[in-house]
Amino acid sequence: MMPVKSGSSVKLRVPEPANGIQVNFCKNPTCLNYGRSASNMPQPRGRCAASHEDRDAYTIGGSSDHTVTMSCKLCGEHPPIKSNLAISEELDRMMAYLAPPLKESCPDPSCANDNSVDIPQAYRKSGFTKCGSQRYRCLTCGTTFSVATSSSRRQQKPEVNETVFRLLVNKMPLKRICETAEITISTLYGKIDFIHQQCLAFVANHERRLPELPLKRLYLSVDRQDYMVNWDHADDKRNIMLHALSCADNRSSYVFGTYVNYDAQMNPDSVNRDAASRGDLETKPAFRRYARLWLDKDYEQTRSSRKRNSSKVLGDAISDTYSEASGRLDVEEFDIPTADICLPRRGMQVHAEYTLYGYFYFLRNLLKNVGKIRFFLDQESGIRAACLAAFHQEVLEKRCDAFYVRINSDLTINEKRRLKADNTKMLAEMRNSAPYLAELTDYELRLIVIKDRLGEMVKFGAWQDKWLFCPFPDMSEPEKAICWLTDLGDRAYDDDHLARLYSRATLHGVDRFFMQVRRRLSLLERPVATASSEGRKWYGYSPYNPSIVGKVLDILRVFYNFIEVGDDKRTPALRLGLVDSIHSLGDILTFRA
Secondary structure, eight states, X not given: OOOOOTTOOOOOSSOOOBTXXXXXXXXXXXXXXXXXXXXXXXXXXXXXXGXXXXXXXXXXXXXXXXXXXXXXXXXXXXXXXXXXXXXXXHHHHHHGGGSOOOOOOOOOTXXXXXXXXXXXXXEEEEEEOTTSOEEEEETTTXXXXXXXXXXXXXXXXXXXXXXXXXXXXXXXXXXHHHHHHTOOHHHHHHHHHHHHHHHHHHHHHHHTTGGGSOOOEEEEEEEEEEEXXXXXXXXXXXXXXXXXXXXXXXXXXXXEEEEESEETTOOHHHXXXXXXXXXXXXXXXXXXXXXXXXXXXXXXXXXXXXXXXXXXXXXHHHHHHHHHHHTSSSTTOOOOOBTTBOXXXXXXXXXXXXXXXXXXXXXXHXXXXXXXXXXXXXXXXXXXXXXXXXXXXXXXXXXXEEEEEEEOTTOOHHHHHHHHHHHHHHHHHHHXXXXXXXXXXXXXXXXXXXXXXXXXXXEXXXXXXXXXXXXXXXXXXXSEEEEETXXXXXXXXXXXXXXXXXXXXXXXXXXXXXXXXXXXXGGGSOOOEEEOTTSOEEETTOOSSTHHHHHHHHHHHHHHHHTOOOTTXXXXXXXXXXXXXOOOHHHHHTOOO
8 A cells, every 4th residue: 555644634435434344445246346446545646646556446536515425446436426325324223223221220330230230149129219110239349320211101091002002003093093093193192102112122132143044045026115204394395205125035024124315313503513513514424424314505505306207118217227327427326306395304314325325334244144045125326236245245155145136016907917817828839839838837937948048038227137027917917027236247146046136036025025015104195285385295193203103113113014814824934034923012012131
């Protein structure tokens, strides 16, 4: 590495790693620079610079007030530069629920008794405080102290908790829950907070075991869903748009996490003041202290009037998505604000691409011992970049593959039925065309067709990604196309293996969960908009406080994974092998870590 003069101020080319995270490298898996980060130090210049041992294969350029990109000299890709610190902060936010519960013990630092209060040989119970906390006496030093008891003791009418839980995940509006349970709206919000805390403690107790489970293969679908939050101030009647990212195992239906690009712990006034005093607003976004958060000034400066393209022709929709992404200043940023939405007044909105990066690193930590992982991703450049960055080592080791999956969701029910009928007819004709095909199953026939179509794939986008149009539609995915993103060009998989992978490509797992979100949570159902005379829209049952979006998603995820029983009389957690029995609402509400 080039020597740096003592006391000199060196302008970094890319941000420094943060807690082992460095994503500033080429995201093209076929490139030799894939996984090799750009140097953050100034590069040698002069006649012999090209052969200098410290020179990397990147140039930094394409800068604007909004973003900075780097150019890979080997393949020509131009990934935007990102803050590793911001990704690390998002990862910490997502991993927080998995932290082991604090051990309550004698508070006297000079006392040798460091046992938990749950050990009767070390402590004696000594009544309760006025607020209901349990008092203990240390049997080693005699110190008396109190410990806050579980939230259930502090709950007014704890017997109502199960009723509220059940009604909440069965699409009853909040006001109707209050009427049914005979409680006030403030009491209801307190109970939602309690149910949320219990769900997080319950699921954390089980998901801490995920890295130890002997999982050989996982087929994971990843997608995002958007939610509208109503305005909470009469002077500004713009809505708030939040994006939730989720991942589900297509086999067991287990959902590994659902996170919204919103941090309720951040104070917008103090953050904006501190950002201004630090000079963050004059610094390129990737090098800022608050790179992951939407600052007020940035939000006002980057408004767009863009509209998503809509087409009933699947190929045109795929092409339009590539064109729209390549037209962005930052190809990975999709949450560009429009004139009719605003930032939340409580908590802070996170740049959606940092939530994407943090989420895939979260999955990498949670599933680090899984033998092989296959990702099936919605066609979004930010999701692709985050997946290929977090799992780059696994991709190179052939332990992880990623596929785009794009479906035509605009078809009518009659069009879906027609396509399914055509599929059934095609298989019947194929089975009757040759004697040896008559004995094959539908699955085996489909593999034959997919292998034939491997040589007929269609290229889209600037990088000519190869897409296979699936000839076997069903009612949930009536028209589908698939693109293998991690094809290293080394023919590691033969056509039979590839056909099996393409046949498994689906977003069904995550789409089923998102469908349950719409059907079971009145706060997050598909909005019925009421337009005002000025073009603003109020959404019937949508929330006013953005923090509740993440809470009800957490609550539903735990209900969906551990309580909701499928046609096979098992829950997703039971299918995955995370638990050995079906749990009840009471198990969650009375759980104590």
